[in-house]
Amino acid sequence: MTTQRIPKTSVYFWLMIFFQYLPIAMLVIFSFNDGATLTFPLQGFTLMWYAEMLNSAQLLESVRNSLTLAIVSSLLATLLGTMIAVAVTRFQFRGKQALLALTTLPLIIPYIVIGVALLMLLRAFDISLSLWTVLLAHVVVSLPVTTLVVSTRLLGFPDSVVNAALDLGANFWTMLWRILLPMSAPALVAAYLIAFTISFNEFFVTNFLIGSDPTLPVYIFSQLRNTARLPVTITVTAVIMVASVVVLLVAASLTQYGRKS
Amino acid sequence: MTHRLRLGILIAPPLLLLLVAIVIPLAGMILFSVRADSFDPNEGYSLASYQEFFTDPRYLRLMGQTGWTAFIVAAVAVLLAYPVAYFLAFHSGRWKLTLIALMIVPAWTSYLLRILSWKVMLGSGGLLSSLVNGIGIDASSLPLLLYSPQAVVITLVYVWIPFAGLPIFVTLDRLDKRLLEAANDLGASPLRAFWRVTLPISLPGVLVSFIYVFIPTFGDWVTPLLVGGAQGGILYGNIIQSQYTRALNWPFGSVLSIALLVLILVLLLLYGRITRVLTGENGS
Numbered sequence: 001m002t003t004q005r006i007p008k009t010s011v012y013f014w015l016m017i018f019f020q021y022l023p024i025a026m027l028v029i030f031s032f033n034d035g036a037t038l039t040f041p042l043q044g045f046t047l048m049w050y051a052e053m054l055n056s057a058q059l060l061e062s063v064r065n066s067l068t069l070a071i072v073s074s075l076l077a078t079l080l081g082t083m084i085a086v087a088v089t090r091f092q093f094r095g096k097q098a099l100l101a102l103t104t105l106p107l108i109i110p111y112i113v114i115g116v117a118l119l120m121l122l123r124a125f126d127i128s129l130s131l132w133t134v135l136l137a138h139v140v141v142s143l144p145v146t147t148l149v150v151s152t153r154l155l156g157f158p159d160s161v162v163n164a165a166l167d168l169g170a171n172f173w174t175m176l177w178r179i180l181l182p183m184s185a186p187a188l189v190a191a192y193l194i195a196f197t198i199s200f201n202e203f204f205v206t207n208f209l210i211g212s213d214p215t216l217p218v219y220i221f222s223q224l225r226n227t228a229r230l231p232v233t234i235t236v237t238a239v240i241m242v243a244s245v246v247v248l249l250v251a252a253s254l255t256q257y258g259r260k261s
Numbered sequence: 262m263t264h265r266l267r268l269g270i271l272i273a274p275p276l277l278l279l280l281v282a283i284v285i286p287l288a289g290m291i292l293f294s295v296r297a298d299s300f301d302p303n304e305g306y307s308l309a310s311y312q313e314f315f316t317d318p319r320y321l322r323l324m325g326q327t328g329w330t331a332f333i334v335a336a337v338a339v340l341l342a343y344p345v346a347y348f349l350a351f352h353s354g355r356w357k358l359t360l361i362a363l364m365i366v367p368a369w370t371s372y373l374l375r376i377l378s379w380k381v382m383l384g385s386g387g388l389l390s391s392l393v394n395g396i397g398i399d400a401s402s403l404p405l406l407l408y409s410p411q412a413v414v415i416t417l418v419y420v421w422i423p424f425a426g427l428p429i430f431v432t433l434d435r436l437d438k439r440l441l442e443a444a445n446d447l448g449a450s451p452l453r454a455f456w457r458v459t460l461p462i463s464l465p466g467v468l469v470s471f472i473y474v475f476i477p478t479f480g481d482w483v484t485p486l487l488v489g490g491a492q493g494g495i496l497y498g499n500i501i502q503s504q505y506t507r508a509l510n511w512p513f514g515s516v517l518s519i520a521l522l523v524l525i526l527v528l529l530l531l532y533g534r535i536t537r538v539l540t541g542e543n544g545s
Contacts, residue, residue, distance in 0.1 A: 007348065007352045009344050009345075009347050009348035009351075009352055010348055010352055012344045012345070012348065013344070013345055013348040013349070013353075013360070013364075016341070016345050016364070016422065017363060017364060019419070019422075020364070020367045020368075020419070020422070020423065021367060022382070022388075023375065023378035023379055023381070023382050023419070024367060024370075024375075024378060026378060026381045026382060026387075026388060027374075027378050027381065030381060038380075038381050038384060038387065039384070039387065039391075040387070040388065040391035041391075080274055080275040080278060081275070083271045083272070083274060083275050084271075084272070084275045086271055087268055087271040087272050091264075091267075091268050091271075093268055099272065099276070102276075102279050102283070102284070103275070103279065105279070105283055106283060108476065108525065108529070109283070109287075109522065109525075110476060110477060110479060110480025110498070110521060110525075111477075111480060112480040112481075112482065112498050112501055112502060112518075113287075113290075113480065113501070113518045113521060113522060114282075114283070114286070116290075116501065116504075116505050116514055116515075116518060117286035117287050117289065117290045117518065118282060118286045119505065120286070120289060120290065120293050120511055120515070121285060121286040121289045123300075124289065124293075124302075136278075136281070136282050137282065139278060139282070140278055140279065140282035140283060143275065143278070143279070172267055173267075194369070197369060197370065198369075201370060201371035201372070201373070201374070203371070203372070203373040203483075204372070204373075204480075204483070208505060217371060217373050217374075220373070220374070220377075221373065221483075224377070224487070234377075234381065237371075237374045237377060237378070240370070240371065240374060241367075241370050241371070241374055241378075244369070244370035244371065245366050245367060245370060248362075248366045248369050248370070249362060249366055252358075252361075252362035252365075252366065253362070
């Protein structure tokens, strides 16, 4: 069984990685390209698009909206996801499967359907669209992921630790606050970071619920028809992609750290 | 009692959110689907939108076409993702977790932006056409460049490969390696062991991957818009989207959405059926 040569699947794997990162690399390359069109051959190095990006008030406004939304929605999604995770891992109750199924629903229903269903409901109650309506949607689409990440961590927990705390007189909430949550800290941070990227990048639900203040993806989408602005749009895109990759790699290493400890 | 109170405190807030943001909107959608008018509830109710959906052949035909596109995208993505999952499960060694992260991370960044990046890849003067021109072929004669049905399929396959790899990886990773040793000891070649042991055991994961790609492809409308162009055709998601941006026909948009949900429900039931048969066969 032992073969010293490199397995063929390894070559294939690295080709696939190359294939996955190539389009992202293209965006980065064109963000430094001194040309108005996204075509080869490259025209030489420039930081012009980055300067133009930083000078666009609308763009920066949309970045601020997206950051605010992502910070708040991922906090709420992590909190609510943790509540479900604690309930399903530490309690026995009827309807547990139903609760889990309900929590997974936002993953199964196409985002477009969630978006239009919420849009119609809000309109039926005369609630005008704003960043608040987007916030509601972002929390709910992040919820399945945060629940999954935190409950995976809680499931790996030995009952003995929890029981020891309870035997020593800690009440449930003290045990939760002093034992369970601190020990799950890496998973909580990972859940937060993943929810953050989901919210920051979300477009398909947001598109239907956004009011007059755009988020960054909504702004980028609105700029796509404007060919003169395309290099700047590509530059923003490159920055977000690279930043997202970095944030997610941190989240991934935190989950690993959580497993090892 | 305190046990139930604690449980209630933990469950109530997330449950409230799920009710407000998912359950009630979906229930409301059913109501909207039988409304006679998009905005005026006093116009009364009718089944006209359902009638239109079933009598105008365009809608069911588009559903069928999208189903075919989604089938191809899902099949190709699963096929391409399988060896990736296989490598991660059997050959990645102690770097396993890092390599999984490396694969899945680009997938978790913006879906919209990943589609957008393919505009640059496939566009005239983009990477692909420049490479093709470079070896002396006229790029414009190739059907797979920007603004074609092929461009839509390629872009979607690219987007879904990492997600498709994950469920397959999970089933392969859990596979009892002693089964393969036993197959080897009994004289099976590695290829035969793969066909008779590894592949059948991983089929439930393959199925999950397939569904995982199939469903969102149905709801997509941005890919046809960005890389499909006029020749690329539209997907089912495009007609839902246009009911809310251009046509402003909410009852009909609701009918289209409900039809999509019913289709997904049927798929999931079918999936449950198939996995039961599969695991029933392999369960011994």
